[in-house]
Amino acid sequence: MKQLFILLSTAFMLHACSSNTNKKEETQQKTQTSVASKTSISFDEETLDLGTLTSGEVVTNTFTFTNTGDNDLLISSIRTSCGCTSTDYSKEPVKPGEKGYVSITFDTKGRRDKQSKTVTVITNTVPQATTLRFVAVIEPESN
Secondary structure (H helix, E strand, C coil): CHHHHHHHHHHHHHHHHHHHHHHHHHHHHHHHHHHHCCECEEECCCEEEEEEEECCCEEEEEEEEEECCCCCECEEEEEECCCCEEEEECCCCECCCCEEEEEEEEECCCCCEEEEEEEEEEECECCCEEEEEEEEEEECCCC
């Protein structure tokens, strides 16, 4: 009985050690794969000046970028600093050397004076997040 217990305990320990080694190898492979699929991005401009606008105007402008890396560039999400801003962007992978876009639409309704907003683009690049900015001066509607 004691020998059976020792045998089972040894088998359990060997299995546990083997599982940890396999998990470490899987983690290393995932890390290597994710690092290997990283690329780089270069925006033509990271700040746009929309100038002077009248409250109530809705304006759209575009930030263009180039995939300056060796792998396809993917935009996974975009976060805006304000509900007054909506976005559109390149949904398909952008090949190395090719251009893509992030389009912003800014609704000035209810806004006034100097406005500064941000759009954070999350991609498979290093660094993963790029923050774009746009500024405008909003004047009241003339009646």
